Amino acid sequence: MRSADVVGFCWRSLRGYPLRTGLMLLAMAIGAGSVVVLIALGEGARTYVADRFMSLGTHLLIVLPGRTETVGGPPPMMGETPRDLTLQDAVALLRSTVVRDVAPLVVGSAPLARGNLEREATVLGSTASLYAIRHLAMARGRFLPGGEVDRAEPVCVLGKVLADEVFGDLPPVGQFVRLGDRRFRVIGVLQAMGESLGFDIDEVAVIPVAAAQSLFNQASLFRILVQARNRDAVARAKKAVVDIVRERHDGEEDITVITQDAVLATFDRIFKALTLSLAGIAAISLAVAGVLIMNVMLIAVSQRTAEIGLLKALGAPGSRVMRLFLTEAAMLSLSGALLGLAVAAAGTWGLGRMFPAFPVVVPAWAPLSAVGVALFAGLLFGALPARRAARLDPVAALSRR
């Protein structure tokens, strides 16, 4: 039998019972569609987190005071150590040829006041280098001035939300605010950026690191952000940083250096596993759809015994009859899966419109695997009815009437 005839035969028999066929297509479509949508959501989440992370800066290393011996455990978060990680330590890192720039970081919280208004603000003490390293952008004015890092100039840069709250419509640049008990002149306002590295940049006040150390009476740095010269230099920069600080700390290695890449790789692994689990759970529905196909085809075989008997009487061998029914099952699952893909495409497009901030990414392997699993399920569950049809005795089949 020619392939075209086989397909035509199956097509006609499927069209003969439109309701039944339609429902089976629906079942397959739900299964395939949900697999694709869930994979898209998982991949979207992974891309979102990766993007947020990459936007923190390029070729970034983060130096934390403290070190744990437990392998695989979390690094010390709070940054308290007996020996201070000093501003001079940060400056010394610039000596290395693989380090392009360095931004020391002091973090704390202080009451920000202007006139009668007072509210608590997160204070970041850093240098002019923070601007480039963290890909910051100004909405008004300028960032911290360059020059000697130990100069405690009483100037500050405010995050967008903080500036709006404190100043309202009044232009903030040139005005004075009180942080704790000291006056600072506002020289700039940052563009709205949202949350990153655990802090909401829009609610932050950035002051020179030496001023922050004085304000909080804190000699030790909270973090040092290091930018390596280029991608390949990151590993060497990590080693250089550890060596320089160890030498300055009398041979004691009391810091942890985290690379952006390593964290990103960990996140990647976690999200990939998540996406696969989601897809696996959705794929269970494809198996259920396959069971439905088997059920309906068994009924169909018992209803079409006369037809099958006639086919066999005309000379079709059992294997050809089996192939006919398997093709029918395959066509069902394939069309159902394609229908599901169409619905999923519409669904992901709709989601993309509703949540523009969240990337909805459909990787190439998603529809392929959905269709593949659907086809597999259809063939697997269509095998039993097909075999039953193939085994029918033509005489017995035709005599029943």
Next chain:
Amino acid sequence: MRMQDAIGFSFQALSGHRLRSFLTALGIAVGIAAVVLLTSLGEGIHRFVLAEFSQFGTNLISISPGKKTTFGLSGAVISNVRPLSIEDAEAAGRLPAVVAAVPVVHGNASVEHVRKSRRTNIIGAGPAVPQVWRMQVALGRFLPDDDPKAARAYAVLGSRVKEELFGPQNALGRRIRIGGERYRVAGVMASKGEMLGFDLDDAVYIPASRALALFNRESLMEIDLLYAPGSSAETVAARAKSLLVARHGAEDVTIVTQDQMLTVLGSVLDVLTMAVGALGGISLLVGAVGILTIMTIAVTERKAEIGLLRAVGAGRHQVLLLFVAEAAAISGVGGLAGLAAGTAGAWTLGRLVPALPTHTPWTFAALAELLAIVIGLAAGVWPARRAAAMDPIEALRAE
């Protein structure tokens, strides 16, 4: 029609086509099993996480510097201009209904004994730790009840640190160096294991005032209060707040009760469990489509039977109910099978992989079965209406 006749009728119809009924029920069974397994997993994790957080005791209130009302850190915990002092902790400890207070500072330092050294977590705390955090001392004793502002240089080792520095030797009374300063070992903590990736035994406890000096800090990071059982958490929290406002001149602390934290955590986990259960529901949906399909075919096949029923006097409503009941019966049986499979699967998973706890509460089981029956009812309605709408004469004629 009598109830038992109706039930008998339905079961006869189903057992007439055993394979078909089995496969239809199988679809629902797989869906229900998936939902039960996934929600059991979610529920198990929920309980596990809550238990982990409750292990430190339940009548706890924590006071942290800075005003952060969400779960996150305020920058004030790191550095601030209005320090949370040991005197604040002492005063809080004297509040009515407060049993004990623990001032907390933590950091990282090198601990040395003779030639061995290890970088570990240093927790500055107070003598009330065994009571407030429900931690047992395995050997010796915890920190002595000294004046917090002038505490003697005693240290208590976590079990991991003791192993690494002393091996099988006795550690009590020996001298160690922490960050270059000399301390004497007063005791060794019992092993607590891991909590959410954090090794609780990899720590050394010293008096909070010494920790402040060691890390060159003015402010504590937290004060933990244990209040008497039977007291209301809100009352004690309110008292603590007014005390600190009076002492600091402004409201610059965040006070969180254990209950609040567990409630927030609990609701987050509940949402996750439901989301995961909904994923299993996709299979259930496909199973419902299955019931719809099979019942539609059955109605077409049994036209003559329906016509006969109507001819001998059955009303449209009765025919409708018969078919709806049949659909509900299939899904009910499938639901039971799925329930058994899902529960067994969850239990096996819990045994094989101890890291993934599972728990199947009775309410979930009952809800799952109810869901299965409702699905059967819903899916069976449309074909049943078609059956009820048949004209008996037309139905009997087609043969």
